[in-house]
Amino acid sequence: MFPRKRPSRGPSGQSDLTKPQNKYSQTDFRKSGEIMEDSDLLKVRLEKIAALKTAGVDLYPNDIKPENTTAEIFERFGETIAADLAQLTDKFSLAGRLMAVRNFGKAAFIKIQDRKGLIQCYVAKNILSEQDFSLFKKLDIGDIVYVSGGLFRTKTDELTIEADSIRLASKAIHPLPEKWHGLTDIEIRYRQRHLDLISNPQVREIFHRRSRIIKLIREFMDSHDFLEVETPMMQPQAGGAVARPFKTHHNALGQDFYLRIAPELYLKRLVTGGLERVYEINRNFRNEGISTFHNPEFTMMEFYLSYATYTDLMSFTEELFASIARNIFNKLTFTYQGQEIDLTPPWRRLSVKDALLQIAGMEPADLTDYERAVAFAHKAGCNIRPADPLGKILMAIFDEFVEKKLIQPTFVTDYPIAVSPLSRKSDSNPDLVDRFELYISGREIANAFSELNDPADQRERFVQQLKEREAGDDEAHEMDEDYIRVLEYGMPPTAGEGIGIDRLIMLFTDSASIRDVILFPLLRTKQG
């Protein structure tokens, strides 16, 4: 829209000036500094603005001080009957976006939307000053306005402000989306989130709830004596998870860095440093595809609890989720995308082995015989590499068959060591680790394990990862000597967990796409 494209060139390569100029071409060359726009709607607005300026109206004043909000007014007077309101002499003032105008010539009903909601105001010629009323007549839907006045109830019993003054607080140049259908074009909603927030109240509600849930999580962690910390997003080596990183460059240092794929290794340094209970709620970046469940930058909470095991974290997690559900829904059941989810503890616990036998339909021999497992995976169309170890093959089958079946909250346990380079080896079976992943509604939402704090074992795991990297797995973990050295100072026995915050918010807001719970999801930049 801004500014208009030059006329296209003909095959001769010359600017095609012989054809009749289109009727907009004059507007292409308006002097710089003015808004260049083709639409007649815009032209009308710009003319109105000129008229307001001539009339001495400040389009962008800096002294607007509303003393009330819509929510406050409804809280105090939402139940007050008309007769009692008539006795009330209190005055109120608020500011917000002009969302609707129902005009009767010498009076009008308008709707003003502030951060809390929407309220009706009555604007009448015999109440307002002449100056204010003529200003009102020039306002557009979409302008930010300030009104003050008392309260009354209309014939239809709607709580309404009777405006005794009205001011322009900020002028809108562009028209708003349609009042009834709102804005539904998904691309515009994500790219111009301000319009989405203005015209779709349920979108505001989602982000209010998101903020509330994150506050609840912080309160929960703080009440368990955790320390909230922030660790580097720019890391010389991207560790702590199995994923491809984004790369960036620091000019002054002349060095490449990676955007973190997880805060894990840094948080465990803090645990080694004696902080014992730490958590971080922040962004991670993974250079992978985009889908309804994946945004390249996403929010995760990671926390580490010393002198605890992964089984301790199961009940901890149950408690955390239950406390959120109680706060949001007042109960432990809710509907997600048409499915009833029940968070009542204790949740199902299912080993990977049992899941593969019971849900994927594998035979016991398939779980231990490499060739049989590979054959099963191929038959199922799983995406595996020739050099993949047995553990990886099994998890590929798990992803294919089991994940989507785990609707009610389920702790999947006993993960193969091959896919868990940072987890403590199980005391009962050296091929497995002390780890769980939490699945709800068919999706991984948390991942936890007893942390590997034996530096020698950690070194072996990294060496194994390097082999897989050489075999073509570019997501395999890199050797991190620095981190091993940290462990050599002695890290207390600790359990750690990561919870995907965006996915958790999806659950608690019944959102189908992760982009509906992220204000500005990553989109390809539009060309031209």
Next chain:
RNA sequence: GGGCCGUUAGCUCAGAGGUAGAGCAGCGGACUUUUAAUCCGUUGGCCGCGGGUUCAAUCCCCGCACGGCCCA
């Protein structure tokens, strides 16, 4: 990365190989208790972009861009 679908007025959507339609918004007019206010009149379109087929393409074909869903 692959498959399918979408892109028409500021917004929400119809449409059809032959001069582009509605509702809302806008503009002009009437109207002092409306609730998507109503009534009369009216402006507004490179039909995503680039090729091709055709007497004629917004429509059919090919490519591209962006988005959505599914798959990897």
